[in-house]
Amino acid sequence: MSADNLPAWADSLASILVLSGALLTLIGSIGLLRLPNLFARIHAPTLGNTLGLGCVLLASILVASIHAERLVFQEVLITLFVVATSPVTTILLVRAGMYRRRTDTSKKASDPD
Amino acid sequence: MTAMLPWATSCAQIAIALAMILAAIRLLRGPSAEDRVLALDALYVNSMIMVLTLGIEFGSRFFFDIALLIALFGFVGSAAMAKFLLRGEVIEP
Numbered sequence: 001m002s003a004d005n006l007p008a009w010a011d012s013l014a015s016i017l018v019l020s021g022a023l024l025t026l027i028g029s030i031g032l033l034r035l036p037n038l039f040a041r042i043h044a045p046t047l048g049n050t051l052g053l054g055c056v057l058l059a060s061i062l063v064a065s066i067h068a069e070r071l072v073f074q075e076v077l078i079t080l081f082v083v084a085t086s087p088v089t090t091i092l093l094v095r096a097g098m099y100r101r102r103t104d105t106s107k108k109a110s111d112p113d
Numbered sequence: 114m115t116a117m118l119p120w121a122t123s124c125a126q127i128a129i130a131l132a133m134i135l136a137a138i139r140l141l142r143g144p145s146a147e148d149r150v151l152a153l154d155a156l157y158v159n160s161m162i163m164v165l166t167l168g169i170e171f172g173s174r175f176f177f178d179i180a181l182l183i184a185l186f187g188f189v190g191s192a193a194m195a196k197f198l199l200r201g202e203v204i205e206p
Contacts (some may be wrong), residue, residue: 011116019121019128022124025158032152045155060169078180089154093191096198099199
């Protein structure tokens with residue numbers, strides 16, 4: 001296992017970052033399962049999208065930089081990509097949900113049986 | 114010196130697997146189609162975090178490329194399905 005030759009501060013810092021990222025992702029998924037409707041549910045996984053992924057990526061940058069003995073910045077690519085694309089998916093989904101609910105109620109209002 | 118990182122990555126993988134199971138339950142049970150697309154998007158992000166955790170555990174650089182590909186295709190799939198739910202077709206003439 002290549003994780004044995006880390007210094008102690010990097011070991012504990014990466015452990016805390018990985019554990020907090022995983023717990024934030026778990027909290028986001030619990031919210032996805034438990035919240036009552038779509039417009040409340042769409043807020044829950046963004047916790048894992050932003051802060052959970054950020055913590056895990058910081059830990060990955062730390063461990064990879066210490067292994068390679070230089071700064072490794074490739075994980076910033078994933079951060080930039082997710083930060084740019086996650087709001088697009090959320091906006092499209094909310095618009096689809098509002099549109100479909102509106103057409104459902106208008107169909108029900110115009111067609112009373 | 115006892116290394117804490119393998120233990121932490123194992124616990125993190127258990128938590129992320131639990132999160133993936135919860136997202137899969139919402140994917141199977143979601144009342145509307147938007148709920149299912151949202152759960153699939155959350156499942157993509159959870160699997161990307163799982164792959165990054167595996168990369169930290171094994172100290173390999175190949176897992177980063179897998180995570181980047183999962184992010185890319187996850188966005189394309191979720192955006193295509195949301196566009197289909199919104200307009201009825203993905204690529205409009």
